Amino acid sequence: MTEHADESNGGGEHGMTRRQLVRHSAWFGGAVVLSVVAGEVISHIPGSASAAPASSADLHFVQVSDSHIGFQGPANMDVAGTFGMAVNQVNSLGFRPAFVMHSGDLTHLSTPAQFDQVKQMMSQLDTDRVFTVPGEHDSIGDNGPRAYRQAFGQDTLGDGWYSFDTHGVHFIALVNTLHLEQLGHLGNDQIDFVRKDIAGLSSDTPIVIFSHIPLFAMYPTWGWGTDDAVQLLSMFRRFSSVTCLNGHVHQLFSKTEGNITFHSARPTCYPFPKPGQGPAPLPQVLPAGRLKDALGIRTVNYWQGNHALAIKDEKLA
Amino acid sequence: MDMNANSSAPVRRSRTVCLAAVAVVGALGLLSGCGGSSHPKPAGALSPGVGQTLPGFPGASGTSGTVAVSPPSAAPSTPYTSGQPSAPAAANAVTIRNFAFSPAALTVKAGTTVTWTNTDPDAHTVTSKQGSGGPLNSAPLTTGATYSYTFTAPGTYPYFCTIHPFMVATVEVTP
Numbered sequence: 001m002t003e004h005a006d007e008s009n010g011g012g013e014h015g016m017t018r019r020q021l022v023r024h025s026a027w028f029g030g031a032v033v034l035s036v037v038a039g040e041v042i043s044h045i046p047g048s049a050s051a052a053p054a055s056s057a058d059l060h061f062v063q064v065s066d067s068h069i070g071f072q073g074p075a076n077m078d079v080a081g082t083f084g085m086a087v088n089q090v091n092s093l094g095f096r097p098a099f100v101m102h103s104g105d106l107t108h109l110s111t112p113a114q115f116d117q118v119k120q121m122m123s124q125l126d127t128d129r130v131f132t133v134p135g136e137h138d139s140i141g142d143n144g145p146r147a148y149r150q151a152f153g154q155d156t157l158g159d160g161w162y163s164f165d166t167h168g169v170h171f172i173a174l175v176n177t178l179h180l181e182q183l184g185h186l187g188n189d190q191i192d193f194v195r196k197d198i199a200g201l202s203s204d205t206p207i208v209i210f211s212h213i214p215l216f217a218m219y220p221t222w223g224w225g226t227d228d229a230v231q232l233l234s235m236f237r238r239f240s241s242v243t244c245l246n247g248h249v250h251q252l253f254s255k256t257e258g259n260i261t262f263h264s265a266r267p268t269c270y271p272f273p274k275p276g277q278g279p280a281p282l283p284q285v286l287p288a289g290r291l292k293d294a295l296g297i298r299t300v301n302y303w304q305g306n307h308a309l310a311i312k313d314e315k316l317a
Numbered sequence: 318m319d320m321n322a323n324s325s326a327p328v329r330r331s332r333t334v335c336l337a338a339v340a341v342v343g344a345l346g347l348l349s350g351c352g353g354s355s356h357p358k359p360a361g362a363l364s365p366g367v368g369q370t371l372p373g374f375p376g377a378s379g380t381s382g383t384v385a386v387s388p389p390s391a392a393p394s395t396p397y398t399s400g401q402p403s404a405p406a407a408a409n410a411v412t413i414r415n416f417a418f419s420p421a422a423l424t425v426k427a428g429t430t431v432t433w434t435n436t437d438p439d440a441h442t443v444t445s446k447q448g449s450g451g452p453l454n455s456a457p458l459t460t461g462a463t464y465s466y467t468f469t470a471p472g473t474y475p476y477f478c479t480i481h482p483f484m485v486a487t488v489e490v491t492p
Contacts, residue, residue, distance in 0.1 A: 073438040127376035155370035163366030180482040280416030
């Protein structure tokens with residue numbers, strides 16, 4: 001729980017030593033590797049010896065986020081190009097992920113053409129299956145939610161939520177970008193779905209929850225939080241390992257509250273400022289050549305045995 | 318970092334015991350550990366939640382080292398404009414800047430056409446607050462795009478941006 005004091009306060013790059021940051025940045029996209037070991041998801045910085053021997057018992061999956069296909073602006077003049085690079089990166093990992101989850105803001109303006117383009121691009125991912133949750137940019141206006149559901153919502157429940165299982169891990173994909181009320185919002189129907197969904201699960205089942213907007217109050221002033229998340233998360237107190245993976249904030253951030261750890265992912269489009277830096281979450285224009293440092297993918301490995309290099313982001317209670 | 322992690326390994330190892338049963342189940346999934354080659358994938362690797370059907374869609378087959386990035390299937394969207402092409406710098410204009418409506422409280426006489434102009438690098442909407450029954454309902458406004466609405470009836474019109482719902486403002490229409 002407290003293996004690494006430097007990382008224990010979470011906060012992405014905030015919590016790193018200079019040496020870690022150098023290693024971190026040297027890796028393309030600066031992905032953080034998360035590993036589910038003994039029922040817990042742990043994260044570490046990719047290093048030379050971090051690759052565990054592949055085994056059929058291992059679970060590898062990938063999270064990508066915030067591609068904003070259709071965005072046009074100086075923060076990223078080619079969002080399709082950088083998302084294509086992310087797709088290439090996933091396909092070059094050296095292992096074939098069981099699935100890829102895109103955690104929202106696939107598109108910038110929810111148009112059918114943008115949904116079609118991002119779906120075509122994700123169909124290039126070399127993986128068993130591609131999952132998505134919608135971002136608020138995929139939920140614009142009256143037609144946005146409909147267009148998203150037509151492109152990605154088949155076989156989902158309610159407004160697009162669902163769950164699935166693999167390798168003994170239970171995954172839940174949530175929608176908190178419809179019915180926004182200042183912050184992200186889940187709604188009672190969805191919370192009831194989760195209550196029934198987890199009712200039969202053993203308390204030592206590792207849980208991974210995907211949502212676009214963070215389920216913790218990262219920075220409510222900029223809408224970075226979900227107003228009824230506490231209702232949801234209170235149902236997970238009995239589980240020994242709960243990991244919430246979100247997008248939306250366009251930067252790495254980790255936080256632990258009790259048995260629940262939150263990890264915000266990097267985008268594939270452009271970064272946002274750190275919370276409260278500047279007037280608003282404006283797309284950040286970086287110096288030439290620096291954009292890729294702020295973008296990335298996230299791989300998550302679940303394996304048994306070799307986890308010597310694993311470092312867990314955990315706040316000291 | 319490595320040393321710390323190594324020193325903690327025995328602690329973790331003791332916890333992997335409870336994972337063994339989980340891993341056996343995982344082995345049935347038979348996830349191929351390296352490279353994408355054999356298809357179709359064995360069934361059962363991913364199973365939907367109770368009473369559900371697995372959503373999402375299958376990924377690519379084959380070992381694609383490169384990905385052809387297809388061009389947009391539609392022409393890039395041109396900036397949305399509506400109503401008056403130029404917003405006069407008068408008390409009937411609202412500028413969207415830094416994720417805020419300025420002025421946040423605007424008062425106009427009935428019959429006035431108000432024009433919103435988005436100067437942000439991100440998209441915004443001008444949308445009447447849910448439950449207010451108001452008439453404002455813009456398309457997403459990209460950078461430089463404008464939206465206009467003519468208020469005919471006196472009253473208070475609260476509105477927000479549906480993409481960034483923390484952006485709220487009001488138009489007060491007097492007789």
